[in-house]
Amino acid sequence: KAGVTQTPRYLIKTRGQQVTLSCSPISGHRSVSWYQQTPGQGLQFLFEYFSETQRNKGNFPGRFSGRQFSNSRSEMNVSTLELGDSALYLCASSGGTGGGNTIYFGEGSWLTVV
Amino acid sequence: KQEVTQIPAALSVPEGENLVLNCSFTDSAIYNLQWFRQDPGKGLTSLLLIQSSQREQTSGRLNASLDKSSGRSTLYIAASQPGDSATYLCAVRTGHTDKLIFGTGTRLQVFP
Numbered sequence: 653k654a655g656v657t658q659t660p661r662y663l664i665k666t667r668g669q670q671v672t673l674s675c676s677p678i679s680g681h682r683s684v685s686w687y688q689q690t691p692g693q694g695l696q697f698l699f700e701y702f703s704e705t706q707r708n709k710g711n712f713p714g715r716f717s718g719r720q721f722s723n724s725r726s727e728m729n730v731s732t733l734e735l736g737d738s739a740l741y742l743c744a745s746s747g748g749t750g751g752g753n754t755i756y757f758g759e760g761s762w763l764t765v766v
Numbered sequence: 767k768q769e770v771t772q773i774p775a776a777l778s779v780p781e782g783e784n785l786v787l788n789c790s791f792t793d794s795a796i797y798n799l800q801w802f803r804q805d806p807g808k809g810l811t812s813l814l815l816i817q818s819s820q821r822e823q824t825s826g827r828l829n830a831s832l833d834k835s836s837g838r839s840t841l842y843i844a845a846s847q848p849g850d851s852a853t854y855l856c857a858v859r860t861g862h863t864d865k866l867i868f869g870t871g872t873r874l875q876v877f878p
Contacts, residue, residue, distance in 0.1 A: 685866075695866075697867070700864050700865055707863055708864075759808055
């Protein structure tokens, strides 16, 4: 069965632009969450969606947003990009409704802001 | 506020050694704890998940233990191999959601 798929894998954007990242969870998984990984801050939680509803949100500015579609696929958007947004963005999915299940991660999207 | 720490930050050992990686968390009210490995430039691979009611989990050469009362988990790797070289991360869930709080990671190098 296919794992968590993220697209694009690599992208370069200019300051001030916006970017949209896509995530397809493992088939049958309804929970999707997003994380940002940087050398300085490590892995930080962005948000979590379950059945198209945002269930949890991390401590990031409003420039970071996301959504989930009825097929459980998810997108995250970052507007007005800043240099500090350069990071590996990881998507994860799980099949459970309440945090008892194993979480599986995708390979990530590498974003470079210049 | 839950904080997760991993010691050591880096470890370099010869092939064949048995290893212990440590993970500490400040709030014992966790839902479960999950261990991951991350290869350079890659995503995270799940290794073991321990529910808060469990004491340990095993998978092949890996064994993870959990002591909630002391806020500690250990990942034991038996007979280490060069292919085990990676960064190992522990993460805790503190509620009925999929929000994970990650540790700082241990970068492991196993040399032949």
